[in-house]
Amino acid sequence: MTTRAHTYADIRLAKDSSMEQYLHSTQRLNAFHDAIMMKVFLTALQKHEETNGAPPCLFTLFLLGSAGRCEQGTLSDQDHGMIYELHTNDAADYFLTLGQTFSDGLYEVGYPYCEGKVMSSNPVWCRSIEGWETQIHSWIEEETLDTIRSLHMICDARVLYGEKTYISSFKKQISTLLKNDRYLLKRFFENIQYMKKSVGLFGQIFTEQNGQHTGALNLKQAAFFPYVNAIRVLAVKEGIEPSSTLMRMKALKQISAHASRMEECEEAYRMLLDFRLRALKNAPDYDSSHYIHIDTLGPIRKKELRHILKTAEALHHYVQRLVEKG
DSSP states (O other), rough: HHHHHHHHHHHHHHHHHGGGTTOHHHHHHHHHHHHHHHHHHHHHHHHHHHHSOOSSOOOOEEEEEHTTTTTTOOSOOOOEEHHHHHHHHHHHHHHHHHHHHHHHHHHTTTOOOOOOOTTTTSSSEEEEEHHHHHHHHHHHHOHHHHHHHHHHHHTTOEOOOOOHHHHHHHHHHHHHHTTTTTHHHHHHHTEEEEEOOBBBSOBBBBOOSSSSTTTTHHHIIIIIIIHHHHHHHHHHHHTTOOHHHHHHHHHHHTTTTTTTHHHHHHHHHHHHHHHHHHTTTSSSTTGGEEEEEESSSSSHHHHHHHHHHHHHHHHHHHHHHHHHHO
């Protein structure tokens, strides 16, 4: 077995043996994930430098998705990208290969590959500054569901390693365009407009009707997405840069028009984060970590869940009305 494999095996062992002590707090759990991913990246970078030399220019490794928002659960897949300064073929080859080494390292440590290939091993998510500026402009111009979704993802980006200014600049580019273009802001919301109803008129919780998760609620789609997506749109509309949903809520509370609404939503979202830690900490795999079987919940937990879901639905409609007003 190679030295690299031993190193990744050691990191995985430390991750698996230590995670239990971080499960009482989403904030501490995500700091733990950050530390593990940083160890993996430094190991990958060292391995890469042995063969390819030092990086040819300054660069950034950034996280996306739940990792970017500091909202990972116990199990999480990969979502990451890279930005580098030099707009050359040699630089592109260097960092794309580094991205592959990093992705493979994360996989060995227990982070599944992203099914959508949102990883720095994919040239779409590993570009020069110039390449990223062109790509973001192209995504805005095309206005398809996929390109708007990519803009949503960039808004959740957070730097793990390297220069922090690049991501900040791209976020401001997107925010400025959306704030000054009412139509584009509507398109930004339309991308996440569909929301599967999860609570009935009389408080019944709608669960999966077929498949391996029959009788379970997809907590990611029914609860997390409505909060995360609506708050992202509102934050971009108001020019708020942080990636974390809770930090966005905190900033939005400083705006009088949103203060009371955000107070209620923050309380419900914190409840959701805690609910997931309690209910899904022993999920056997990444897919199962999104589903909660309703019949395993007692009356108090079901009441909490109904409140979480109803507040999410109200928030979604609140942001929809604001976007429609412009």
